[in-house]
């Protein structure tokens with residue numbers, strides 16, 4: 112949930128680098144090799160990066176926004192607690208951003224990814240692929256169905272576990288406008304034990320990555336709903352992983 116209601120309706124919002132984590136955070140070991148060791152450079156953008164390909168609704172398949180079905184055999188569906196994730200993509204003034212491509216990927220209910228480099232012993236679900244996409248509507252809203260991903264272990268300090276999470280990518284009008292982040296689930300105790308989450312300097316920033324359980328939008332006897340708004344810019348923008356690299 113993002114703090115859009117605390118923001119003035121207009122104005123310039125300068126980048127607040129103190130809001131984002133430091134690029135080098137040794138408790139998250141991978142950041143040591145990934146963080147820049149020299150001063151940042153600003154790369155001039157060319158016209159093709161700014162204009163780029165334009166995404167349209169006609170590129171989407173009918174099940175792209177339903178991870179319970181988009182990899183499943185006919186008549187079957189993915190195993191796991193059924194959820195709906197929905198929200199809005201918003202600009203710095205709280206206005207909805209239409210026609211943004213929102214992509215998402217996640218582990219299955221056991222915490223395993225369908226990826227050739229995945230090494231976790233949890234089983235694959237033959238009916239779950241783990242990725243999907245949708246395009247925001249005129250008011251910036253998006254929605255997709257999935258199953259609650261499981262936590263999974265990773266070799267950081269020997270016994271670290273990622274909280275249940277869904278990875279998000281948001282494309283704007285061209286390839287130069289891509290933001291990547293992760294969404295967590297309200298009430299998960301692992302959020303507060305995760306070394307990756309721990310690099311976020313402010314508790315308020317972490318909370319902006321936690322989707323709220325929304326019983327009002329739950330579909331009875333079907334799926335629970337989680338609400339996740341994504342703020343692209345501004346003083347309280349959602350935390351984006353790729354901005355750590357200096358973008």
Ligand SMILES: [Fe+2]
Pocket residue numbers: 218273276278
């Ligand atoms: Fe992950």
